[in-house]
Amino acid sequence: MFCLLEFRGASASSFPAVSGAFYFFGGIAMNVAGIWEFILGNTFPGTIFFIFGCHWAQTGYVYDPANNVAGSFTAGGLPGALNKSYNSGSAMYDVTCK
Numbered sequence: 075m076f077c078l079l080e081f082r083g084a085s086a087s088s089f090p091a092v093s094g095a096f097y098f099f100g101g102i103a104m105n106v107a108g109i110w111e112f113i114l115g116n117t118f119p120g121t122i123f124f125i126f127g128c129h130w131a132q133t134g135y136v137y138d139p140a141n142n143v144a145g146s147f148t149a150g151g152l153p154g155a156l157n158k159s160y161n162s163g164s165a166m167y168d169v170t171c172k
Contacts, residue, residue, distance in 0.1 A: 092137075093134045093137045093138045093139075094134070095134075096130050096131070096133050096134030096137065097130075097131060097134040097135075097138075099130070100126070100127065100129070100130020100131060100133065100134065101127055101128070101130050101131025101134060102127075102131075103127075104123045104124075104126050104127030104130065105123065105124060105127035105128070105131075107123045107127075108120045108121070108122075108123030108124040108127055111123055136164075144157075144160055147159050147160035
């Protein structure tokens with residue numbers, strides 16, 4: 075949120091600095107917790123951990139500069155995350171998945 079709100083000098087270009095946390099804490103750790111909960115017989119918390127773990131792993135993948143997801147959107151003269159197509163796709167994912 076601080077990157078999107080440009081709080082204290084952060085900007086949308088600051089997302090690569092936190093993509094590792096999205097992968098590790100969000101993706102790997104929550105999926106491992108989902109496996110542990112499923113083994114213990116707690117299927118509902120396990121399912122929730124899996125869903126949120128996959129969501130955060132996807133978010134880390136999108137903001138990882140090595141994958142260049144935003145860079146593939148260049149239509150209309152605006153590059154990357156400034157492009158209307160990229161932002162409408164991101165917004166649609168956020169609206170439908172949250």
